[in-house]
Amino acid sequence: MDEAEIRRATIRIAHEIIERNKGASGVALVGIAARGDDLARRLAAELLRIEGADVPVGALDITFYRDDIGLRSEAPEVHETRIDFDVTGKTVVLVDDVLFTGRTIRSALDALVDFGRPQAVQLAVLVDRGHRELPIRADYVGKNVPTRADEQVRVAIREVDGEDAVYVGAPTASAPHAVGGTS
Amino acid sequence: MSRRLFFRGARVVDPASQRDEVGDVLVGDGRIEGVGSGLDSKGATVVDCDGMVLAPGLVDLHAHLREPGREDKETVETGSRAAAVGGYTAVCAMPNTEPVTDNAGIVAEVRALAERAGICAVYPAGAITRGLEGEALTDIGEMAQAGVRLFTDDGRCVQSSRIMRLALEYSRPFDVVIGQHSQDEALSEGWQMHEGHYSALLGLSGAPAEAEEIIVARDIALARLTGGRLHITHVSSAGTVELIRQAARRQLPLTADVTPHHLALADEDLVTYDTNLKVNPPLRSVEHRDGLRDGLAEGLIDAVATDHAPHAVEEKEQEFDQAPPGTTGLETALAVVLTELVEPGILDLATALRRMSTGPAHILRLDDQGGPLEPGSAANLMVFDPAAEWTVEPGGFESKSRNSAFLGRTLRGRVVHTVFRGDLVVHEGKAQK
């Protein structure tokens, strides 16, 4: 995907959220760190522009909820968690860059539930690359990108990487990094 | 083994006669029958010594054999065996036994145990003060007549200047040595190691080198006053070496010994809190260690003595401050001296052997130990392979205890044969009795 595609996808997802939830009231966005966090903020900006709704945005680091702690040589790197609103009773839309095995989302659901009891949880992803290992599905998808399991999908976000783009690349020798690796 | 032994083709190093050449040695009937070449070896068992060194048996001025009282750690017999395997044919056994060897009765008991074992000569040292309390002199005369050559309160230091003076003075007619474990108790209270950079780093209380030097300086003055024979055991400080240098200029009959572990190791080795390196006096800094090496090379320190101090496994496997100080040493002494001093050229072989045999034999006035190796002299000798490389393992000791400061180290030089009064008590590195 290039920058233009990403922008169009973001706008479309924002419209879909409004349509599906019959407005933006009761909706909160929680981005899965890193990158999902920035995407969530962009979606919030779109929701404000389209619907005039100031939707709460939070960032969630799921590292402590991962199912592979103790299986890697080093404890996984930790990012910031910032949810300064009550999730109870809200429709929380989790936002992530790539949906892959589904394990990150599983961790995110566990984490979210420790913050309170949302009325509903939906999932918005920029890229769905298939190869689910758990029964997880996205409600909103920017683009479906079929890949081989060993290929690398890299999402670049301006706020973090200086540009907006999605790359699918050949398998590399190094183990996949935590970010974007086991989504 | 037959009573006649023919040691063939060894490099014979005999400090007492200044001999250092390849040759043969014939032993029979407890004595040396001949040294050199062209010896009539008919009927003798040949022991091939190609590539090996043959020298007088080593003499240890300072070993704790723990009997009577702590036979769980060592006995006179096991200690003798450990000594023999280390190339020793004479050992001076320390008196801090339970009960303390402060009377002729216990002296006789220890001698009898040694005779019965028949592996090594054991000369029990006698305590200077009763019960090692530092207050009342023991019957020095009676013990001297019972064969005691060295008196010491080792383990403890005679704190009272008055008692030390009296001991040096009273002992003069008996030509015995008063050995001092030099340690000012007040200055070294609560000590765990040497006071310096490392004690501060490791959070352990330290005893400064001055705790030893203060007593040495005092005792040298008392020796000057009384004319007694002072022996400073296990010198640990370069400052002590300096004091000895100054005293030597005044030609006082002063002698001193140093341990192999003080020659090889330093306080920096304690960063792992290894209790086998916890010793009294403590291992001091590298500067001190180098001073000790120079002192030994110069002859200011007359002898290497092991301070063989066996301890039970459960005593050493404790928190550092709970573990008793001490390392074993009889079986590693020669190898340590060869590896750490002779090999790097700090000490030549003949001098090293002199410090480990002739020198200590002279201090104890033993005329049947330390050479010279000549026809008619007592056959107390040992043969070692200078090139043999071996690793010090806990399961490889003859000693009952395994608390060696050298565990896991690879050393070069190993005793192959030891002859005690003509008997081959160690053959191919294995004790025979």
Add this chain to the structure above:
Amino acid sequence: MIKHLLSVNDLSREDVVRILDTAESFREVGTRVIKKVPALRGRTVVNLFYENSTRTRISFELAAKRLSADVINFTTSGSSVAKGESLKDTALTLQAMGADAIVIRHSSSGSPMTLTKWVHASVLNAGDGTHEHPTQALLDMYTMRERFGRIEGLTVAIVGDVLHSRVARSLTFGLSKMGADVTLVGPPTLIPPDAGAWGTTVSHELDPVLPKAEVCYMLRVQRERQRQQFFPSIREYARLYGLTGERVSTLPEGAMIMHPGPMNRGVEIASEVADLPQSVITEQVTNGIAVRMSLLYLMLGGTQDV
């Protein structure tokens, strides 16, 4: 991350930064309603405390529990520790129980290192004799970083009985490693020989040091030390090295006064200023749990070599 934390010197500068950064996230966990994450679920952390220390032990206990680990407490008040079982035998028992980490506080310097010889678990030093107290130093540095935004170049005065203080050692090593400017202050009898080699300045006068000290860290001075004659009298000590109201006014603007506790009022700190470090102590409790969670997570969150 290292397997055992026995001394601050075991950590690289990068390790320290990582520990403090990760502690930020754990502080956030402490603000949630459910102050628990499943990160160390199924792991067993043992608190082996031979010395009484309710605060440190509870801090470690909470840290482990908030990571969902199981906690076992072996303290002097109960169990075989009081019955005189040897450290080795206790270690072998804990090993058999499958401990993943053992947090040990002991009065003998070096005992955590000795413990590592007998167990496969990770060993964390919670204070050994007069040697070190690494987690206290890390928590102190976290608090300093929080307050000043940096540790590099920070001027810190550590005042008091440095010789007998494990906190002083760990803190000095940690601060030097992170590039702070440390001055040790105390009478010559209470500063270890060769402390200058630790990368610090040593001063025997307190007054000239205070005007430049952004952090003034007061060490506890036990009355026992006067009995042992490390200084002649409490009065003399307090006069020369005690933190009084007057001395506090010479500290630079924004300076932070710290004390590892418990305070000996009237000795190293005058009663009138005792509540100044008190205010930091509350922060320290929260920070302590976060830093200990960070350590447990980083040390146990990777593969454990069996």
